[in-house]
């Protein structure tokens with residue numbers, strides 16, 4: 425916090441309004457506009473472009489410099505030296521765990537991987553062709569019907585149990601939503617495996633033979649979870665905070681986050697990238713699609729390019745690109761036609777004046793889609809995997825909010841509808 429103040433002079437108002445300015449440890453100062461409502465005025469900022477909706481100590485982003493820090497640690501260092509569950513601990517508790525703390529944390533997550541047996545029956549209510557994200561919205565929200573014993577959000581113990589349950593059960597539910605869609609039996613988790621290995625086992629294993637999991641692919645999967653673990657106050661995290669601010673239970677809040685993530689402007693972009701590459705179909709058609717992306721009258725956008733915050737480069741994309749190169753080399757599939765389109769597209773967009781001027785760079789979803797395809801994950805599961813990784817970020821933000829002081833989120837509006845008018849009876853209209 426600082427002693428700085430902003431002075432707002434409003435036409436027609438004699439006295440200027442003084443607004444306090446706060447400074448964080450990093451990033452721009454913020455002007456506290458909370459007192460404006462008492463002066464009969466609101467601020468107007470659709471899309472929250474200039475609005476800090478909360479105070480947080482979890483993640484810091486400098487979009488101009490391409491910096492992403494979790495609890496102060498740069499994302500590239502975490503991606504190189506840490507692993508997903510350790511990063512979960514860091515996000516939740518604020519510090520890297522000691523060896524003993526890490527072992528205990530991993531053991532506790534493993535103890536919660538199984539889901540209530542009745543949930544298997546719950547799946548049968550969905551159509552086989554349901555999108556896995558639709559299933560996830562429903563099933564994760566329904567967890568509150570199965571785990572009544574951890575819903576007292578004012579209790580630290582309940583919040584912790586709900587956090588472990590969500591982190592541990594998300595891969596199980598995600599794999600179940602896939603198995604259901606292809607008509608294969610659900611696989612129980614194998615708690616001797618790591619988090620990422622277990623997910624691949626439940627996705628690709630079957631009860632008739634032992635699972636074989638490539639360590640390279642498990643490492644890539646773990647890195648994908650880690651790179652998606654948190655991203656400050658994005659649309660889905662803000663949704664979780666808003667839902668949580670009403671006192672809703674954590675399972676309901678995370679289901680709200682999953683719903684917000686599904687959109688193609690957010691987590692749905694990785695699926696949209698692959699669909700776009702398929703639609704382009706051949707390297708020879710790239711110019712046509714780039715021209716469409718630049719045409720103001722055409723709603724088409726290059727999926728996997730651009731970001732609300734990163735206007736230099738997406739630091740996650742840099743690590744993800746390296747991981748993509750490793751996976752493709754390991755699997756020997758450098759000659760895949762869709763990958764050829766992706767590489768050429770990236771090259772063209774990085775050198776095209778339109779994309780340079782608007783600071784549109786490939787984002788994390790551009791490369792994660794490529795890796796997931798190479799691993800053999802079906803396109804419809806891409807956003808589900810994003811949701812699995814992001815669950816810890818959602819919970820960390822929800823927990824930070826609930827354990828501090830907060831008020832119900834209640835944005836205001838600029839009303840441009842009718843003024844008051846009298847009801848007209850049906851026979852007079």
Ligand code: ACO
Nearest residue numbers: 688689690691693717725726727728729730731732782787
């Ligand atoms: N292709 C072509 N033009 C684009 C693209 C794109 N992918 N992204 C933005 N632009 C253009 C816009 O048309 C706009 O042009 P204008 O100034 O001439 O009107 C300008 O760049 C600014 O775009 P906005 O939509 O105002 O930027 P905003 O910050 O609101 O949107 C977003 C960011 C949603 C990510 C956008 O870049 C986009 O739609 N990208 C494609 C979808 C995508 O990859 N989403 C994943 C985001 S990352 C994540 O969720 C993990």
